[in-house]
Amino acid sequence: MxxxxxxxxxxxxxxxxxxxxxxxxxxxxxxxxxxxxxxxxxxxxxxxxxxxxxxxxxxxxxxxxxxxxxxxxxxxxxxxxxxxxxxxxxxxGKEDNCSMCEVGWDQWGNRCYFFATSVKTWHRGLKACTSMSASLVKIETKKELEFLQRETSKHFYPRQRDRYYSPFWTGLTYDNNIGNWTWADGSRFSFQLFQVSGAKGCVYIQKEKFYPQSCAKRDLYICEKLAKFGGP
The missing domain is CATH 1.20.5 (Single alpha-helices involved in coiled-coils or other helix-helix interfaces)
Known part of the structure; x- marks a missing residue:
């Protein structure tokens, strides 16, 4: 137990x-x-x-x-x-103290341009440019073309209710001897810059466009020459 x-x-x-x-x-x-x-x-x-x-x-x-x-x-x-x-x-040469062009001439690049204020035939316009050691304008580049179109478009006066743009002779004329458009210095024209209709007369620019007409017509004209870089 x-x-x-x-x-x-x-x-x-x-x-x-x-x-x-x-x-x-x-x-x-x-x-x-x-x-x-x-x-x-x-x-x-x-x-x-x-x-x-x-x-x-x-x-x-x-x-x-x-x-x-x-x-x-x-x-x-x-x-x-x-x-x-x-x-x-x-x-x-847009600034006065930098311009190498004479009074009354406009500078663009290395060239001077004279926009005439009196009308002449194409040949008399060429003679007037030659007397100033220049020639009727010759357009060689697209930039120069744009410059001239812009500047000539500034020359107009009112006519009734519209604007009349002044025509300016260029150095372009039709040479019957070679059957082609040529510049006043004898060089040939390139249609890559702008178009010209017809095959006679001389060419003027008006409101950015180019037209041929009789060289005996009296219009304003544009002279062109090299700027005097480096002083007189």
Missing amino acids: PVQQRKVKGTPSHINVIYQAKQDGPAADTAAAETPWRRPAIILMPLCLLLLILVIVMAQRVYHLTKKSEEQLEILEIENIVLSETLQQLTT
């Missing part, structure tokens, strides 16, 4: 110990398994946040540098435009 009492008294406490070990074992194992992963996560989170801040800061710096570069490029473009206009003024 004493031996049985020990077994009865000892059995519940032994069961409770085993039950409690089984109940606490998995939780303890889980906590022990999770602990090694929590520490790196806690360390990495601030690093990730720091990297994100650095990326934002660098993006802002790149944006500001790009914006600054665009502003500097715009300033350079404006300066180039100003320099180009200044150079054009110097080479075309």
